Amino acid sequence: KGAYTTNPLHMPPKDIAYNETKGHTGGYYLSRAKRMGVEVLSVIEQVLQSKIIEQQTYNSCMGILNMVPKYPLSRLIKTCQMALQASACNYLFIKNTLMNNRDLKDHQLQLTFSIPTHENLRGKEAYI
Numbered sequence: 001k002g003a004y005t006t007n008p009l010h011m012p013p014k015d016i017a018y019n020e021t022k023g024h025t026g027g028y029y030l031s032r033a034k035r036m037g038v039e040v041l042s043v044i045e046q047v048l049q050s051k052i053i054e055q056q057t058y059n060s061c062m063g064i065l066n067m068v069p070k071y072p073l074s075r076l077i078k079t080c081q082m083a084l085q086a087s088a089c090n091y092l093f094i095k096n097t098l099m100n101n102r103d104l105k106d107h108q109l110q111l112t113f114s115i116p117t118h119e120n121l122r123g124k125e126a127y128i
Helices: 013-022 025-038 038-048 052-067 073-085 091-097
Strands: none
Touching: 025 038, 025 052, 025 073, 038 052, 038 073, 052 091, 073 091
């Protein structure tokens, strides 16, 4: 009660037929991702777990897996590594990274912040 439910009896016959012929399930996306590489598989696993209702993630999974015809598989793998490192496993991050060629730049994601040394900055000794 109060949760999402899908009763196939309530679906239009066209939708039922579409789901049966396509057979898209979480397992389908995982098996496709597994053939592409461990990184892609890890991203798809996280995308599938990102929503309460798994079916709500299928378009994102399909979008990520369909990047391969547009971009080489090696770029998708590197982008998935970046997504895992940045905890940003979603379609938009992967799409934007590939579109903007950020995966081609040879730099690490800057996840830490450091204060530059400057003559006006006092160290911890000033507060003892």
